[in-house]
Amino acid sequence: KGTLMQGKRGVVMGVANDRSIAWAIAQAVAAQGGEIAFTYQGEALGKRVTPLAASIGSTLVLPCDVSSDEAIDETFSAIEKEWGRIDFVVHAIGWADKQYLRGRFADTPREAFLTALDISCYSFVAVARRAAAMMNPGGSLLTLSYLGAERVMPHYNVMGVAKAALEASVRYMAADFGRDGLRVNAISAGPIKTLAASGIGDFRYILKWNQYNAPLERNVALSEVGGAGLYMLSELSGGVTGEVHHVDSGYHIVGMKNPTAPDI
Numbered sequence: 001k002g003t004l005m006q007g008k009r010g011v012v013m014g015v016a017n018d019r020s021i022a023w024a025i026a027q028a029v030a031a032q033g034g035e036i037a038f039t040y041q042g043e044a045l046g047k048r049v050t051p052l053a054a055s056i057g058s059t060l061v062l063p064c065d066v067s068s069d070e071a072i073d074e075t076f077s078a079i080e081k082e083w084g085r086i087d088f089v090v091h092a093i094g095w096a097d098k099q100y101l102r103g104r105f106a107d108t109p110r111e112a113f114l115t116a117l118d119i120s121c122y123s124f125v126a127v128a129r130r131a132a133a134m135m136n137p138g139g140s141l142l143t144l145s146y147l148g149a150e151r152v153m154p155h156y157n158v159m160g161v162a163k164a165a166l167e168a169s170v171r172y173m174a175a176d177f178g179r180d181g182l183r184v185n186a187i188s189a190g191p192i193k194t195l196a197a198s199g200i201g202d203f204r205y206i207l208k209w210n211q212y213n214a215p216l217e218r219n220v221a222l223s224e225v226g227g228a229g230l231y232m233l234s235e236l237s238g239g240v241t242g243e244v245h246h247v248d249s250g251y252h253i254v255g256m257k258n259p260t261a262p263d264i
């Protein structure tokens, strides 16, 4: 067991099951001695998260629906009561009505747009503001993004627009919180088969396309996003803020289809 996160405490939000990106990051942090409080959405997920948390020695497991400012305040107040100050926060949360994760982006209704932006972008701002008030200098805030923020991906639609806003929010908050010694970053992960991803139309095709056309000619492993998360939360990335770090087998640098890739 390493000691990179020894003496550090933080909150991991967004574990749904053992395939969640949040869980991969939590495992990497726990393996380095970090102490983690988990938050989940709804009692059904709470039943899944509690044993996972217990498996890495965490007993602080709390509900938090991030669409509510009161819920966010309640959850962080409970953690503050238990621990006082914290050192890191992972926001691995996104949501859009899957009815609109297919077809044309231009057809997204106002209500679906606002909800996607609320859950997938604003919630990070609300969480960061509440958490920052109880974070030690040197602390790190991390969210998860996807290349659909920068380029048009089939079916990603309103989530792409939400991720673009999320990445811009990372930069603005990095500027806001820098003077408190806090860092704000995002990891832009390549496609991974998770619960959230299953809502995206033709996701299997996207996985194959990335596998064939990324420079590494494979998809990323959950543990690789976990490792990058550990880097972003630890002192190893002490000089890094406002960054969107791609962990995608290099797919984001590619301009054209790999000419030797098989047909999908």
Ligand code: NAD
Binding pocket: 013, 014, 015, 016, 017, 019, 020, 021, 022, 040, 041, 045, 064, 065, 066, 067, 091, 092, 093, 094, 095, 119, 144, 145, 146, 147, 188, 189, 190, 191, 192, 193, 194, 195, 196, 197
């Ligand atoms: P996941 O389904 O395991 O995690 C998504 C989480 O968001 C779930 O735990 C869910 O409960 C939570 N959530 C949704 N609405 C919420 C709300 N109102 N309040 C609290 N929690 C809420 O899937 P994942 O792929 O691990 O997703 C984590 C993050 O990674 C998301 O932001 C996603 O967009 C991003 N991401 C995923 C991929 C991928 O291919 N899987 C790629 C890049 C980025």
